[in-house]
Amino acid sequence: MNRLKKLFTVRRVLMLLLIISVIFAAVSIKRKVEVWGFTFDPGSVTRVWTLEARIDFEADDDLVRASLAVPVSSPGFQIESVPAVSDGYSFALEKDTGTNGTGRAIWSSFTEREDDQRLFYRLLVYDAPGVALAEKADGAVLARVDLSESQRAAAESLLERVKNRGGDIPSGVLKELNSSTPGAEVELLLPGRKSAEALCRTAGQVLSLAGIPSRTSIGLQLEDQRNFLMPELRLEAVVDGEWHIYDPNSGENGLRRGFLLFRRGGESLLDLEGGHDGRVRFSASNSAVGSFALSPRRVLGERLDESLFHYSLYSLPLNEQAAFRWLSIIPLSILIVVVLRNMVGLQTMGTFAPILLALALVETGLLAGLILFAVIIALGLGLRNGLSRLNLLLVPRIAAVVIAVILIMEIVAVLSVRFGFGSGSASAAFPIIIMAWIIERAAIIVEEDGIRNALRQMFMTLAVTLAVYFIVSNVYVRHIMYVFNELNICIMILVMLIGTYSGYRLTELRRFRELVK
């Protein structure tokens, strides 16, 4: 029993809790970074592309129905469609028709249309790591082989060579077809220009002979300096039961960075009824948005972890989040104050005054804030000195000081704007009640313990305030403490652990030096 008691001392239990909370925080932070896309860097941005598809066609004086393949999801991207409004057409977005990751945007005209028609479809696309490329290839069927006897023989001999060389077969076939010194087989299989389309078709036939199902996909390579984008073809083939994507011009497996898959599988890009000569033109522009600001759209858009996110701070409206941004920096500030008081041994006027003062300094800026602080305290002390002669009761006297502090702040604000010393509302950032109490306390210390002690305490309070300020004013610290608020649990337990610290304070190493022989 006694042994058990020894094992569960307060300190040990807190130690254990601290370890648990650190592990929890680590797991939770990892999840937030990987799934929610939170970052440690407050300045980190995500590129957001605005992609526009413009469809031009000639209407046949008939009811028109146009259907465009559009991406719903694409590896490496998060996609958000913007409702398209076109005059005289109704619009609908059908998701998950046909193959995975694609949908169709469908416009239907209300009446018969004639002449040139133009429709727009707009998408917001942004980088989103962690969306899988893999797609199960259940029920994939082999393409029908449509080759002459000699072509078939050439294809089989080419396939033989690729298989003998080993490695990825689709990639090998495409490399053979793209060879800069093409053999007779390639000439036979693929006469003329090696367009991506022809390469895909021929490679598909060859792969069919090898029993590998294949299909084509269309996508866009998003690039910074290009406004007009040409759709590019990709060959997909089944390897180990999953669709793999190949660049038909190089045989390269996988997607290059910034490649947005527009549709996968064999569907057409544009279907037109009641029109002809349909053309689709893509243009794109990009901008950078803070990664953190984008995360709600990312999480909710992906339907990942939706319920957890809904119950997190980050699902609150932004203006409400702003208040919690400030609150979530306070635990760290408290930790600093606790360390400076209980482990270093500094004494401050009021336990939490340094924290509130430091937060005020963050709003006002350091130098302006310190000058303001000095001015307000000095004027307030002068006034307090006058009030003490009136023999007022304590609470009304402090109330008078509070009002005086407000008036001083207003005067300072007006003067600082008139004479151009920075922003006028800066002084309003100071916690008025705290300032009034500091003035009251300082006045009493001056009366009782002399000016020297008052100055010393004021100096220590300012020193602690500055220590808190330098940590709190760091944008990284502020961002991390808010975005990864599980750290506050660790801080809470750490503060409790310091509550059991019974070792010497730093200042005691000097105070009691004389007792050491």
Place this chain on the structure above:
Amino acid sequence: MSWLKGWVTPGDLRAAGVLGMNERNYGYILKENKRRNFKNVDDKLITKQLAHRFGVSSPGFIGLISCQYEIRKFEELVAGRNEFVIKPTRGSGGRGIVVIKGRSDSGGYIGSNGKVVPLSYIREHLSNILSGLYSLGGAPDKALIEECVEFTDAFDGFSYQGVPDVRIIVFRGYPVMAMMRLSTAASGGRANLHQGAVGVGISLSSGRARRAVMNGRIVEKHPDTGRDLCKELVVPRWREHLNIAAGGYEMTGLGYFGADIVLDRKRGPMLLELNARPGLAIQIANGEGLGRRLERLKSGISGLELSPAERVDFSLKLFSSD
């Protein structure tokens, strides 16, 4: 490494048996004292009542002012008296205490430093006390009016104005360490060491001065009166001081406290107040760590219930060498 001069390591302090602030708070004030017993010492009125019940002498009670309208009754309370002390009942560190030594011709009073204290000042002061300006945590408070102690002349020349009092640390009813606090001109007649009063370590066994310290430095003589502190200072009726301090344990139920005792010319040692958070400067005054003495007591005392006098005997034997 010149900047390290004047600093010692935690190991050095531990070896010297020095009690640190955190250890005092965590290991003694929190662990040895039940929370409900704090009021017995934090409220001077309760302490006074307890002292009366236990037959411990303390300064005579004149009156209590517990709400603002009673301030009008102040003059009635002190009618016919020239000397009295006003104290906040829940004050700490001697804050808010006003000592009146006489009446001035103008209808006011004269403070312990000889200066005139107008009645209006006293009224404001009483009002401040009631508002909680001097109380722990700023809670509303009461003002206690007591008789002045008539100092023995045994300490003449050892103190500049003010009351020389003895502070004795008591652990589980056993006296541990003692010091005397002498006010100076620099301390404004106050007996607080951080304000510049002189702290004199007092030998538990003999009541004689061990050494004297002012502002953390050893001094031989009182800075204002020039009297030799170490050779001449002896506390008369020392054993009675120790008995009163040890008896504070039964009075309050606290396992760790400091007893402040003054010596009255006629009535002998009197309990001035008890303190649940006695400061650590007593170690500097004695040139010795409290921690080691506390450890020795912890391992030395038996579970037997002893009377205060028996506990004093025990302590005197244990710390006979100082």
